[in-house]
Amino acid sequence: xxxxxxxxxxxxxxxxxxxxxxxxxxxxxxxxxxxxxxxxxxxxxxxxxxxxxxxxxxxxxxxxxxxxxxxxxxxxxxxxxxxxxxxxxxxxxxxxxxxxxxxxxxxxxxxxxxxxxxxxxxxxxxxxxxxxxxxxxxxxxxxxxxxxxxxxxxxxxxxxxxxxxxxxxxxxxxxxxxxxxxxxxxxxxxxxxxxxxxxxxxxxxxxxxxxxxxxxxxxxxxxxxxxxxxxxxxxxxxxxxxxxxxxxxxxxxxxxxxxxxxxxxxxxxxxxxxxxxxxxxxxxxxxxxxxxxxxxxxxxxxxxxxxxxxxxxxxxxxxxxxxxxxxxxxxxxxxxxxxxxxxxxxxxxxxxxxxxxxxxxxxxxxxxxxxxxxxxxxxxxxxxxxxxxxxxxxxxxxxxxxxxxxxxxxxxxxxxxxxxxxxxxxxxxxxxxxxxxxxxxxxxxxxxxxxxxxxxxxxxxxxxxxxxxxxxxxxxxxxxxxxxxxxxxxxxxxxxxxxxxxxxxxxxxxxxxxxxxxxxxxxxxxxxxxxxxxxxxxxxxxxxxxxxxxxxxxxxxxxxxxxxxxxxxxxxxxxxxxxxxxxxxxxxxxxxxxxxxxxxxxxxxxxxxxxxxxxxxxxxxxxxxxxxxxxxxxxxxxxxxxxxxxxxxxxxxxxxxxxxxxxxxxxxxxxxxxxxxxxxxxxxxxxxxxxxxxxxxxxxxxxxxxxxxxxxxxxxxxxxxxxxxxxxxxxxxxxxxxxxxxxxxxxxxxxxxxxxxxxxxxxxxxxxxxxxxxxxxxxxxxxxxxxxxxxxxxxxxxxxxx
Numbered sequence: 001x002x003x004x005x006x007x008x009x010x011x012x013x014x015x016x017x018x019x020x021x022x023x024x025x026x027x028x029x030x031x032x033x034x035x036x037x038x039x040x041x042x043x044x045x046x047x048x049x050x051x052x053x054x055x056x057x058x059x060x061x062x063x064x065x066x067x068x069x070x071x072x073x074x075x076x077x078x079x080x081x082x083x084x085x086x087x088x089x090x091x092x093x094x095x096x097x098x099x100x101x102x103x104x105x106x107x108x109x110x111x112x113x114x115x116x117x118x119x120x121x122x123x124x125x126x127x128x129x130x131x132x133x134x135x136x137x138x139x140x141x142x143x144x145x146x147x148x149x150x151x152x153x154x155x156x157x158x159x160x161x162x163x164x165x166x167x168x169x170x171x172x173x174x175x176x177x178x179x180x181x182x183x184x185x186x187x188x189x190x191x192x193x194x195x196x197x198x199x200x201x202x203x204x205x206x207x208x209x210x211x212x213x214x215x216x217x218x219x220x221x222x223x224x225x226x227x228x229x230x231x232x233x234x235x236x237x238x239x240x241x242x243x244x245x246x247x248x249x250x251x252x253x254x255x256x257x258x259x260x261x262x263x264x265x266x267x268x269x270x271x272x273x274x275x276x277x278x279x280x281x282x283x284x285x286x287x288x289x290x291x292x293x294x295x296x297x298x299x300x301x302x303x304x305x306x307x308x309x310x311x312x313x314x315x316x317x318x319x320x321x322x323x324x325x326x327x328x329x330x331x332x333x334x335x336x337x338x339x340x341x342x343x344x345x346x347x348x349x350x351x352x353x354x355x356x357x358x359x360x361x362x363x364x365x366x367x368x369x370x371x372x373x374x375x376x377x378x379x380x381x382x383x384x385x386x387x388x389x390x391x392x393x394x395x396x397x398x399x400x401x402x403x404x405x406x407x408x409x410x411x412x413x414x415x416x417x418x419x420x421x422x423x424x425x426x427x428x429x430x431x432x433x434x435x436x437x438x439x440x441x442x443x444x445x446x447x448x449x450x451x452x453x454x455x456x457x458x459x460x461x462x463x464x465x466x467x468x469x470x471x472x473x474x475x476x477x478x479x480x481x482x483x484x485x486x487x488x489x490x491x492x493x494x495x496x497x498x499x500x501x502x503x504x505x506x507x508x509x510x511x512x513x514x515x516x517x518x519x520x521x522x523x524x525x526x527x528x529x530x531x532x533x534x535x536x537x538x539x540x541x542x543x544x545x546x547x548x549x550x551x552x553x554x555x556x557x558x559x560x561x562x563x564x565x566x567x568x569x570x571x572x573x574x575x576x577x578x579x580x581x582x583x584x585x586x587x588x589x590x591x592x593x594x595x596x597x598x599x600x601x602x603x604x605x606x607x608x609x610x611x612x613x614x615x616x617x618x619x620x621x622x623x624x625x626x627x628x629x630x631x632x633x634x635x636x637x638x639x640x641x642x643x644x645x646x647x648x649x650x651x652x653x654x655x656x657x658x659x660x661x662x663x664x665x666x667x668x669x670x671x672x673x674x675x676x677x678x679x680x681x682x683x684x685x686x687x688x689x690x691x692x693x694x695x696x697x698x699x700x701x702x703x704x705x706x707x708x709x710x711x712x713x714x715x716x717x718x719x720x721x722x723x724x725x726x727x728x729x730x731x732x733x734x735x736x737x738x739x740x741x742x743x744x745x746x747x748x749x750x751x752x753x754x755x756x757x758x759x760x761x762x763x764x765x766x767x768x769x770x771x772x773x774x775x776x777x778x779x780x781x782x783x784x785x786x787x788x789x790x791x792x793x794x795x796x797x798x799x800x801x802x
Contacts, residue, residue, distance in 0.1 A: 002476035002523070009524040010469050016528035020386070027389040034396040036312035037403040038344040039593055039695055041137050042502045043307070044080075045101045047110045048131030049073075050642045051091040054276075055781035056125065057752065062086035068120035069093045069128055072113045078106075085646055088750070089278065090639075091126070092646045099497065103307055107133065129642075132178035134304040136698050140311050141303035141318050142339040142655075144283065146295070151332025156274060158299040159184030161329060164793045169325050170303060175314030177306035182640035183281030184299035185274035187795045189249060189788050192802035197267040203254055205778060208264060209785040209799050215239070215252045216786045216797070239797075241790035246270050249797065269802060276782075278638045278649055280614055283338075284621035285632035285657075292625045294618060300338075302640060308399070315342040338634060339655060339694070344595055352407035359414045360384060367422070369545045375533045376425050382529065383421040383521040384414060390517035391510060400506060404593060409507035413514050416486060420479040420522030424472060428530055431471040432464070465531050472527045483519045487512050594670065595693040598656040600624075600677070603688040603743065607751040608650040613637045616684070617652050623680050624656055629664045629673060631657040648750075655694065690741045 009016055051065050066086045073082050073095045081096040097106045107130060114128055121128070132138075145162050147153040153161075159181060167179040191212070193205060221233030239245045250265035264270060283295045305314045319342075325335045363384070367377045388410055395402060493508040494501075560567050602620065604613060617635035624633045633656050638649040647653070658673075667673040674691040681689060692700065700711075712729055716722050723744075730744045757772045777783070782800030 003473045005523050006472035009527045013528035013531050030393045030396050035310040035401040036345050037401045038348045040403050040405050041135050042499045043135035045097040047095045047107050049093040049128050050131050051126040051128040053126035058086045058088050061091045064125050065091040069117045072117045076109050132304050134177050135307045138305045139302050140305045140341045143301050143337045145299045148332040156185040156187050162299050173317035175309030178304045180302040180640040180644045182300045188273050188275050188798045190273035191799045192269045201262050211252050211254050212785040241788050280637045282617045283634040312345050315340050348404045352411050355411040372543050380421045380425050386521050387417045387514050387517035391513035394513050406506040406510040409510040410514050413511045417518040421526050423475050424522045424526050427475045428468050428471040431467045468530050479522050599692045599694045599697050600654040601690040602652040604650040610649040629659050688743045
């Protein structure tokens with residue numbers, strides 16, 4: 001078989017060259033479509049289900065919403081795990097499927113089961129919805145909406161622009177699945193009822209809500225003929241927006257008393273206000289003059305990449321829309337990106353490319369010095385770009401991601417890519433410069449003894465192709481089996497499952513593709529091209545580098561053969577020494593990527609309010625900005641709108657932008673800088689700090705479900721016992737050398753005001769428990785009585801007791 005391959009390649013060399021040119025042209029068009037990522041996405045196949053339950057405490061959310069959803073999801077096929085989190089006003093359920101399950105099939109299954117779950121959830125409590133189709137590393141881009149001080153746009157106006165202008169322009173970008181708004185204030189038309197006035201006019205909250213709903217409606221009456229025309233009949237009774245809308249709400253009639261009309265303004269204060277929120281964003285940064293400026297509370301957006309989409313292409317698509325977005329925004333407001341993974345991807349790819357180029361240069365130098373023939377050197381080097389190009393084309397064709405691991409695999413294999421070609425070319429070179437033993441006698445009788453070049457190819461102008469064929473046949477089998485042995489070494493990596501498979505299999509695939517491509521190059525392309533490159537004479541030149549090395553090796557080999565016991569003894573000692581040192585070798589699950597951004601997680605007391613966190617965040621930012629290495633500090637407090645991380649308001653996540661490492665003056669590396677930051681921030685007592693990086697934090701959470709490098713999980717039925725044992729584990733772990741930022745995840749401590757009805761008193765007054773609960777839910781918590789619609793914008797009319 002191998003002989004036939006070599007014969008075919010030499011005989012059909014023109015066809016091989018045409019195929020090589022076609023392959024090169026194809027690579028130019030296919031490789032740019034390769035998915036580029038900084039780090040392999042280790043997200044398993046999962047579908048999230050989120051349910052907003054306004055006003056419900058975590059315990060009721062768990063019992064009324066989370067449990068029913070979990071119960072129906074276990075019946076789905078190929079489900080590996082169902083986990084959940086219940087917080088005040090929010091339920092989050094994550095359904096994890098087996099690897100290999102199509103994500104859209106999984107979402108379809110979850111959607112079908114949600115219909116059954118909705119029947120188990122009480123009416124009015126909440127409606128479960130599937131989360132965005134994104135991965136754990138899907139937050140690839142974050143931006144700000146910044147207004148000039150005299151532009152007249154407050155946090156509420158900026159949030160409206162983000163929700164109804166910017167998001168609608170970003171979502172159509174290729175690869176974007178959703179855009180989450182974070183920070184600012186969601187506009188509401190608030191009707192704050194005066195309980196005393198309601199009692200005086202014998203009105204209830206339901207009366208006001210019904211009146212608002214009846215005075216805010218549009219209808220259609222189909223058609224009416226007028227002569228030869230057909231008129232569309234419309235009834236337009238929607239409330240206007242802005243101040244005019246507020247005045248119309250105030251004039252909504254409620255009842256008539258003694259000929260006097262009682263309106264909403266008689267029983268309530270009507271004004272624009274903010275929706276009850278559980279998240280905010282603040283930012284401090286340095287301007288072009290390196291002066292610190294505190295932007296205060298800002299509005300930001302988080303772009304979520306669709307699962308499987310090209311990260312680099314998605315970010316480029318978002319950047320391409322920035323000019324259009326700024327044109328759509330009013331004067332004085334601008335769109336500014338503060339975090340994206342494009343630079344990180346570029347740096348990761350550039351790191352690997354630099355390693356490849358450096359290795360390529362070394363290979364050029366070594367081959368040129370040892371082969372001492374430019375044509376032979378060129379023929380060997382051709383195998384590197386061709387093999388890598390074929391590997392990248394196959395990866396692009398099958399949708400595999402090019403990231404630090406897969407490209408790093410190619411960089412590791414670059415030295416092995418030329419092995420087959422080196423053996424093939426060296427043997428061809430030998431055949432062209434030294435005749436075989438059978439024909440050496442004939443050469444001596446036919447060529448003069450004083451000929452300076454007795455084996456000149458000019459004497460055998462018609463036999464070069466035959467020599468190349470014979471040379472290729474001699475080494476084709478060893479080349480193939482030597483490569484096969486290397487490929488077998490990587491086969492066990494395909495037995496990995498879960499996160500390990502997602503991390504290491506791309507590296508194995510890239511190496512194996514490159515090695516297979518290198519074999520094809522050595523067995524087909526090299527023999528074909530050799531027939532074109534070796535048409536002129538080939539003279540052997542002795543390498544001035546190889547000669548002393550050969551002499552040194554011969555002496556060393558002779559000494560080793562004469563002192564075999566000493567050599568074996570030294571080898572045995574080295575093996576024992578390695579065995580003793582090996583346990584002391586540090587280990588990491590994956591290499592840590594320097595992202596250029598620090599992610600600082602700050603945890604306040606469980607009972608802390610949003611206002612408290614908003615007071616603390618700017619102070620922490622000011623301390624961080626004292627470091628010359630820091631360019632900005634952005635604090636994300638609590639959670640974004642539904643679909644983001646379900647964090648409580650006592651959690652502050654600070655993104656710290658850094659200058660390039662060569663410009664650092666306070667520390668030599670990130671770990672030293674983090675230590676200095678922690679020392680400065682410890683001036684604020686009662687806070688827990690955890691330093692990491694954005695992508696590293698996401699990977700940690702995907703591995704363990706906790707945003708930490710190492711997590712210990714404790715299971716049991718009693719929450720109080722779990723908390724007690726958790727504190728004991730925390731104290732023990734803190735004593736371990738090397739452990740830092742050890743903290744138990746907060747599972748209790750949230751302050752509550754519990755309204756518990758007195759059933760005997762309610763019975764005395766003829767009231768039901770539901771009457772009291774309705775007062776708590778709608779009177780204190782508030783309820784929506786319709787919406788104000790302005791074009792695409794929609795704002796709730798919110799009614800509650802003042």
